[in-house]
Amino acid sequence: MRQMWLIFGGAFAIYVVLAVIMGVLPGFALSSIEPTPGLEPLTPLEAEGRAVYVANGCSYCHTQQVRPLPQDRVWGRPSAPGDFAYQTPELLGSQRTGPDLANVGARQPNATWHYIHLYNPRAVVPESIMPPYAWLFETVDQAPANVPAVPLPAPWAPEHGVVVPTREGEALVAYLLSLKQPPLPGASEAGAGGDASHAAPVGDGSATRTEEQPSEAEETAGDDYRYDPARGESLYVAYCAACHQPGGQGLTGAFPPLKGNAAVNDPDAARHIRVILDGLQGEEIDGVFYGSPMPAFRTSLDDRDIADIVNHERRSWGNAGAFVTAADVAAHRAAAGE
Amino acid sequence: MQGGSAAIPATQHPVTQQDHAGDRDALRSVFVGYTITAVFWLLFATGVGILLAYKLGAPDFAPQPWLSFGRLRAVHTNATFYGFATLALVGLACYVAASSSRTALHSTRLAWAGLALFNLACLAGTVALCLGYNDGNLEYREWPWPIRVVFLGALGVTAWNLIGTVAGRKTEDIYLANWYTVGATLFTCVIATVGVLPWYQQGLGQVSVSGYYMHNAVGLWFTPLMLGIFYYALPKRLNRPIYSYALGVLAFWTNLVFYPIIGAHHFLFTPLPWWLQTTAIVFSVAMFVPVWGGTANFLLTMRGRVSDMVHSYSLLFMFVGVIGYLVGSSQGTFEAFRSLQEVWHFTHFTVGHSHLTMYGFISFGIFGTVYALLPLATGRRASRFGMAVHFWLALVGSFIYVISLSVGGTIQGLDWMAGKPFIQSVIDLQPFFIWRGVGGLMMFLSHVVFAWNVWRIAYGREPAPATAPRASLAGEAPA
Numbered sequence: 065m066r067q068m069w070l071i072f073g074g075a076f077a078i079y080v081v082l083a084v085i086m087g088v089l090p091g092f093a094l095s096s097i098e099p100t101p102g103l104e105p106l107t108p109l110e111a112e113g114r115a116v117y118v119a120n121g122c123s124y125c126h127t128q129q130v131r132p133l134p135q136d137r138v139w140g141r142p143s144a145p146g147d148f149a150y151q152t153p154e155l156l157g158s159q160r161t162g163p164d165l166a167n168v169g170a171r172q173p174n175a176t177w178h179y180i181h182l183y184n185p186r187a188v189v190p191e192s193i194m195p196p197y198a199w200l201f202e203t204v205d206q207a208p209a210n211v212p213a214v215p216l217p218a219p220w221a222p223e224h225g226v227v228v229p230t231r232e233g234e235a236l237v238a239y240l241l242s243l244k245q246p247p248l249p250g251a252s253e254a255g256a257g258g259d260a261s262h263a264a265p266v267g268d269g270s271a272t273r274t275e276e277q278p279s280e281a282e283e284t285a286g287d288d289y290r291y292d293p294a295r296g297e298s299l300y301v302a303y304c305a306a307c308h309q310p311g312g313q314g315l316t317g318a319f320p321p322l323k324g325n326a327a328v329n330d331p332d333a334a335r336h337i338r339v340i341l342d343g344l345q346g347e348e349i350d351g352v353f354y355g356s357p358m359p360a361f362r363t364s365l366d367d368r369d370i371a372d373i374v375n376h377e378r379r380s381w382g383n384a385g386a387f388v389t390a391a392d393v394a395a396h397r398a399a400a401g402e
Numbered sequence: 403m404q405g406g407s408a409a410i411p412a413t414q415h416p417v418t419q420q421d422h423a424g425d426r427d428a429l430r431s432v433f434v435g436y437t438i439t440a441v442f443w444l445l446f447a448t449g450v451g452i453l454l455a456y457k458l459g460a461p462d463f464a465p466q467p468w469l470s471f472g473r474l475r476a477v478h479t480n481a482t483f484y485g486f487a488t489l490a491l492v493g494l495a496c497y498v499a500a501s502s503s504r505t506a507l508h509s510t511r512l513a514w515a516g517l518a519l520f521n522l523a524c525l526a527g528t529v530a531l532c533l534g535y536n537d538g539n540l541e542y543r544e545w546p547w548p549i550r551v552v553f554l555g556a557l558g559v560t561a562w563n564l565i566g567t568v569a570g571r572k573t574e575d576i577y578l579a580n581w582y583t584v585g586a587t588l589f590t591c592v593i594a595t596v597g598v599l600p601w602y603q604q605g606l607g608q609v610s611v612s613g614y615y616m617h618n619a620v621g622l623w624f625t626p627l628m629l630g631i632f633y634y635a636l637p638k639r640l641n642r643p644i645y646s647y648a649l650g651v652l653a654f655w656t657n658l659v660f661y662p663i664i665g666a667h668h669f670l671f672t673p674l675p676w677w678l679q680t681t682a683i684v685f686s687v688a689m690f691v692p693v694w695g696g697t698a699n700f701l702l703t704m705r706g707r708v709s710d711m712v713h714s715y716s717l718l719f720m721f722v723g724v725i726g727y728l729v730g731s732s733q734g735t736f737e738a739f740r741s742l743q744e745v746w747h748f749t750h751f752t753v754g755h756s757h758l759t760m761y762g763f764i765s766f767g768i769f770g771t772v773y774a775l776l777p778l779a780t781g782r783r784a785s786r787f788g789m790a791v792h793f794w795l796a797l798v799g800s801f802i803y804v805i806s807l808s809v810g811g812t813i814q815g816l817d818w819m820a821g822k823p824f825i826q827s828v829i830d831l832q833p834f835f836i837w838r839g840v841g842g843l844m845m846f847l848s849h850v851v852f853a854w855n856v857w858r859i860a861y862g863r864e865p866a867p868a869t870a871p872r873a874s875l876a877g878e879a880p881a
Contacts, residue, residue: 155538
């Protein structure tokens with residue numbers, strides 16, 4: 065009996081002590097961390113959407129944690145302890161089969177895109193391997209007054225009627241749009257572009273370049289602007305391609321094409337720049353009506369970013385618009401802002 | 403605290419077979435019952451695994467909610483862990499406890515109760531996950547908490563039964579194998595309790611508990627169970643004592659002290675306290691002591707017996723299991739270094755790692771020890787051909803699986819570091835997903851053969867060969 069007590073009792077006691085030190089005590093200490101300033105608790109609808117996210121195991125393929133590493137800069141600022149204050153069960157995840165979603169509400173603020181993407185991800189991202197979540201939608205003859213019909217492109221649209229999200233679908237999109245990292249105090253002055261949630265996409269070595277160039281110099285000395293095609297392309301991929309597509313062809317009825325677009329080819333870039341700064345909704349373009357809103361990028365992109373994107377769009381896919389400079393964007397930003 | 407005898411303690415109290423015919427029957431049916439249900443969960447879990455692998459290449463296939471990837475992923479991992487591996491290892495542990503203590507199971511009824519509770523928890527957990535009921539995407543503890551309490555009950559019953567069996571031993575010392583298996587059940591009762599209590603699991607607090615839980619549930623449940631069973635099955639099968647009893651004792655205590663500390667290495671670069679992450683890395687390196695010590699002990703026990711090894715598929719399976727333990731655990735240490743985790747974290751490399759350990763180590767170990775010990779309990783055996791097909795399909799399949807995901811995951815991580823658009827990493831993985839499916843299919847087919855082999859050992863007609871001539875060395879009658 066003594067031998068049993070020594071071996072099993074001793075091992076058990078050691079393990080209980082270690083489990084308390086490594087499991088329970090850190091749990092207690094970290095459970096009461098204050099929320100990051102500016103972090104809002106979820107609304108009831110968003111909380112419902114979070115439950116849908118959890119029930120369907122979204123976090124087995126999508127992380128919600130940004131590491132302080134260069135390759136994570138595309139996903140937002142590094143996660144802070146207070147970011148998870150309202151997050152129980154935690155959804156940090158361990159796999160990035162799909163993109164990180166910690167800041168998806170800021171990076172991809174268009175609800176229409178999320179609806180189409182959830183209904184069938186390949187409608188907007190042909191190479192996607194995400195499962196379709198069509199059971200979060202239903203097909204009806206006519207959309208109810210307060211529910212938007214999802215403008216599905218041809219191969220996915222139903223033969224009769226329109227597709228609308230169910231309550232669960234609406235809740236999930238509301239939750240995804242709520243995923244915005246509040247800027248960290250102190251980080252905004254130092255960060256490029258003056259916005260901590262701004263993530264400079266990293267091209268080959270462009271991460272270090274972004275760090276080396278002080279943002280103030282860029283903004284004040286607009287004359288020094290030189291178009292960087294690689295940067296323009298990576299910014300376009302990060303901020304624009306999800307809706308307007310990598311080939312600029314858009315999705316008829318949902319997201320207008322930029323290829324051959326009149327505003328993009330207009331020698332006067334005013335409208336092109338203004339739309340990126342302040343967004344657009346309810347316009348007819350090439351005879352097709354577009355009801356879903358394009359978000360404004362005024363706060364998330366700086367003048368140089370927008371100039372690079374505009375120039376990329378103006379010189380791709382057969383477009384032949386005139387180049388713009390960061391100073392042009394700054395002028396429109398100032399004019400439209402008043 | 404050190405055991406006196408290095409051999410399986412069996413010589414002290416010779417027992418005639420007739421005395422315990424009833425006990426032997428009871429032990430046999432318990433062992434068979436656990437093994438058969440484990441095989442069922444193995445077929446189910448790996449069948450789900452095949453479907454998941456297929457869905458990565460054909461995401462529009464089987465779009466029903468209860469068959470969606472996010473729900474089935476947890477079904478696959480939980481059924482593998484708590485259905486297959488748990489039931490198989492507990493069945494083996496019951497047999498080892500009774501046989502090495504030269505006594506009957508403490509309570510056959512408790513063993514059946516444990517079997518029923520384990521299966522009930524797995525069944526209820528699987529249905530709940532498919533219907534979208536879970537307690538969060540918290541790895542390996544997704545089941546709603548009442549189901550995890552049932553599982554905890556099964557663990558408690560098992561711990562009580564194993565301790566009772568060892569307490570009633572007819573040998574002087576507690577054989578080393580039982581240190582590991584009884585220890586594992588006791589530790590895991592603590593792990594399951596820590597995982598289920600809610601008071602310290604808000605926000606980041608829950609993240610630290612997740613790190614603790616997911617690592618301990620693997621390393622203080624499956625690892626010591628499997629190692630303990632090796633400590634019985636290897637000497638038994640080779641008819642020679644374990645190389646060093648003292649080394650086995652050292653590995654036991656170092657595994658106990660180092661393993662619980664390293665869970666946070668699953669959350670490097672998160673906002674978890676930096677000291678917690680660094681401590682986890684340091685002790686991940688310390689894990690070399692029990693891992694290399696334990697491996698050396700097993701390999702030295704096999705030394706000079708190559709001809710026995712190549713003529714016995716149970717020994718070949720165990721050999722691969724030992725190598726899987728060495729390679730998988732050492733790989734885990736390297737993955738814990740910040741510089742390497744920067745590349746591999748979040749990629750499919752980690753999926754390759756978890757299959758190298760749970761398959762290359764645990765599953766091969768289970769296959770080998772079932773082939774070694776189940777025929778001793780039933781007196782029947784599987785055909786050599788059947789075991790050969792199982793072995794080669796499983797070995798080649800798991801090689802393809804692990805290598806393709808290790809290479810693919812590395813490419814995925816390098817794509818991100820090179821700043822390529824995210825979708826490029828998805829595209830680059832496609833060919834590796836195909837190879838993963840090929841490897842996974844071979845593994846699944848090998849399990850069908852395994853099921854057939856187990857059936858033959860449990861209910862077949864071919865008698866196991868008479869006790870080998872040198873069995874008297876270990877001194878034990880077929881139990």
